[in-house]
Amino acid sequence: MKGLIEEFMQIVNAEDFFEFFDIPFDPHVLNVNRLHILKKFSIYIHELDSSIADVTDERRLDFYQEALLRAYNDLIASSPKKEKLFRVFHEEQCYSCSFKNNNSESTCTLSSC
Numbered sequence: 001m002k003g004l005i006e007e008f009m010q011i012v013n014a015e016d017f018f019e020f021f022d023i024p025f026d027p028h029v030l031n032v033n034r035l036h037i038l039k040k041f042s043i044y045i046h047e048l049d050s051s052i053a054d055v056t057d058e059r060r061l062d063f064y065q066e067a068l069l070r071a072y073n074d075l076i077a078s079s080p081k082k083e084k085l086f087r088v089f090h091e092e093q094c095y096s097c098s099f100k101n102n103n104s105e106s107t108c109t110l111s112s113c
Contacts, residue, residue, distance in 0.1 A: 005057040014038055021065040033075040075091035
């Protein structure tokens with residue numbers, strides 16, 4: 001794992017993050033949950049960066065490694081729908097009439113349903 005923070009900042013592919021941090025992963029799990037794992041990882045990194053200001057790059061990368069492993073394990077133990085990381089999971093939609101509800105009302109009010 002012990003790469004440089006500059007190398008980390010250049011990574012764009014999910015597999016490359018796991019290889020950089022030397023974290024074993026199931027390719028099927030990663031293929032199915034790629035965006036959700038990366039989104040959760042991004043959230044964890046943002047939280048870490050907000051709370052840890054004065055650490056060495058090496059220690060920061062240690063925190064990031066833990067964050068990636070946590071994001072991966074979160075999606076193994078849960079599901080993308082339960083994690084609700086993307087807006088689409090916060091919307092309710094009636095598939096009969098394509099009604100989308102972004103507020104607290106959960107039923108379609110159209111008479112055609």
